[in-house]
Amino acid sequence: MSAAPAFPAALPGAANETTADLRPRFGPDGLIAAIAVDAATGAVLMLAHMNAEALRRTLDSGEVWYWSRSRQALWRKGETSGHTQHLVEMRVDCDQDAVLLRVAQTGPACHTAAQSCFYRVWRDGKLAFLD
Amino acid sequence: MSAAPAFPAALPGAANETTADLRPRFGPDGLIAAIAVDAATGAVLMLAHMNAEALRRTLDSGEVWYWSRSRQALWRKGETSGHTQHLVEMRVDCDQDAVLLRVAQTGPACHTAAQSCFYRVWRDGKLAFLD
Numbered sequence: 001m002s003a004a005p006a007f008p009a010a011l012p013g014a015a016n017e018t019t020a021d022l023r024p025r026f027g028p029d030g031l032i033a034a035i036a037v038d039a040a041t042g043a044v045l046m047l048a049h050m051n052a053e054a055l056r057r058t059l060d061s062g063e064v065w066y067w068s069r070s071r072q073a074l075w076r077k078g079e080t081s082g083h084t085q086h087l088v089e090m091r092v093d094c095d096q097d098a099v100l101l102r103v104a105q106t107g108p109a110c111h112t113a114a115q116s117c118f119y120r121v122w123r124d125g126k127l128a129f130l131d
Numbered sequence: 132m133s134a135a136p137a138f139p140a141a142l143p144g145a146a147n148e149t150t151a152d153l154r155p156r157f158g159p160d161g162l163i164a165a166i167a168v169d170a171a172t173g174a175v176l177m178l179a180h181m182n183a184e185a186l187r188r189t190l191d192s193g194e195v196w197y198w199s200r201s202r203q204a205l206w207r208k209g210e211t212s213g214h215t216q217h218l219v220e221m222r223v224d225c226d227q228d229a230v231l232l233r234v235a236q237t238g239p240a241c242h243t244a245a246q247s248c249f250y251r252v253w254r255d256g257k258l259a260f261l262d
Binding site: 019033043089094098100114119120121122127128129130 | 148175190223225252253257258
């Protein structure tokens with residue numbers, strides 16, 4: 001990992017819940033969870049992860065970057081597929097170990113070509129495929 | 132952790148994306164991510180984690196259980212606050228390392244008494260509190 005751009009450190013306990021500072025609480029792996037939802041429809045598109053550099057690049061550029069745990073690499077969403085995510089709004093959760101990204105999604109969000117990665121639903125003991 | 136109820140093992144690579152079997156891909160920490168959304172409004176309420184036992188209890192009971200990473204304990208949502216989550220529908224993502232829970236939420240989802248844990252939005256370099 002390259003040198004992480006600085007964010008102020010997470011505050012202990014409940015203090016991180018009431019601050020107006022962005023103080024991401026990166027885990028032992030250096031990551032926070034990122035939920036991407038379609039800004040137009042509110043549909044949940046995918047769950048991925050960000051390290052400090054991915055978060056910084058996303059905020060600076062308005063294009064969404066993630067950290068790929070499987071490839072151990074920074075990754076601009078859509079850099080190979082063209083299925084980019086433009087950041088419309090970012091929210092953080094109470095303890096700041098997760099962010100909610102409202103995005104303008106170009107093309108399908110999932111690498112399987114599904115609009116959302118959540119294309120299967122649990123029904124009667126099996127997974128059913130949604131349209 | 133008590134003995135984890137069995138789920139079939141995750142399949143290698145893309146095979147986990149096309150199976151109709153629930154084959155959660157638990158991480159090295161034994162967890163998957165769980166996004167809870169309000170079944171009525173679609174609003175994202177919170178992000179938490181599940182181990183195999185939390186997932187099994189959720190599917191068996193219809194009440195949502197999580198694994199608390201901070202307390203290292205199973206946790207039925209609302210067991211102390213009364214702010215329970217009744218499972219309406221569960222979806223899984225492509226590689227099955229995350230689930231999307233559509234829930235009937237009783238009371239606020241966040242322990243801070245906010246309806247959603249995502250009550251702050253990034254604006255002009257600071258976090259603004261939403262109503």
